Amino acid sequence: MIYIVTPVFNRKAFTRNYLLALLYQTVKGFKVIIVDDGSTDGTSAMIEKQFPDVILLKEQGDLWWSEATNVGVRYAINHGAEYVVTLNDDTLPATDFVEKMMDWSIKKPNALLGAFSIDEKTNEVIYGGEILNWKTGKFENILNNVPAAEQNGLHRVNIFPGRGLLIPVETFNKVGLYDSKNFPQTIADLDFAARADKAGYEIFCNYDAKIKIYPEESGGVTLRKNKSWKNYYQHLYGIRGGGNLKWFTIFAFKNAPKKYRVQFWLRGSARRIGGYLLEWIKEAMCAKK
DSSP: OEEEEEEEOSOHHHHHHHHHHHHTOSOOOEEEEEEEESOOSSHHHHHHHHOTTSEEEEEOSOOHHHHHHHHHHHHHHHTTOSEEEEOOTTEEEOTTHHHHHHHHHHHSTTSEEEEEEEETTTOOEEEOOEEEETTTTEEEEGGGGSOGGGOSSEEEESBOOSTTEEEEHHHHHHHOSOOTTTOSSSSHHHHHHHHHHHTTOOEEEEEEEEEEEOGGGSHHHHHHHSOOHHHHHHHHHSTTOTTOHHHHHHHHHHHSOGGGHHHHHHHHHHHHHHHHHHHHHHHHHHHHO
16 A cells, blocks of 8 residues: 655645645555644645545644654554655646556565656656765766656666655665654755665656656745845755755765765765855846846
8 A cells, every 4th residue: 555645834725736636646546644734724624625535634833844744654654554655745746646656666666766757837857866976976867868768667866855755664664764853854855765775775766657846836946046145044054945054964974975975065065055156146147137
């Protein structure tokens, strides 16, 4: 049995559209868990009225993504899940998303399988998996090496975000849940994938299992899009900051191979500190033209 786990907070319209996409899947052999972490916009009431088959777990609003996801994962495991899919409510799974995940999970029962992501507005491919190069500190986009004619089936990676990731329950039993203590909001998914990879689990991007996403809905993207000194600080130190230096430091020293650890941390920190500023300068120069 597959359980799909999704934490939500005050995005009723996104959550409704997301649940509608899951309602019209080509297969029905799965359950959906929504962890509502204290929404005040009527999200829970909408779910109870319109999606009575959804398992709704109501929390108090202080969990953030990592622990809210853990709440759902624990519930799934305690109720006999064989696989857990972590999926965000700002996605629209294709009608055969679950079917394609099931198909490949039969062929690769011990592997982690991630979704192939498409921009909801432009229909352009946004994400097809990455290889994290610990030596250079770069996330290398494998799409650059996958021709359009070969964008199907499984493609091996060594890292994957939590947005559309099928995980065998035995993986949680071996490597633990998401590290919500060190990574309450971001990086927890990458930390989990890094631990799974280190434990010997294969990770693939499943190009047959597609989801549409809204790239600009991420909190980290918003901070980078609307440049200001306040947002720069939040980018580096805020709980929604994609460049949070504290969390990246913990991630680096926790997961990077010992021989690359310091250089991975230095290079990654430099990109997080300087990348925002370079983007800001380029935007300012373009605005003057």
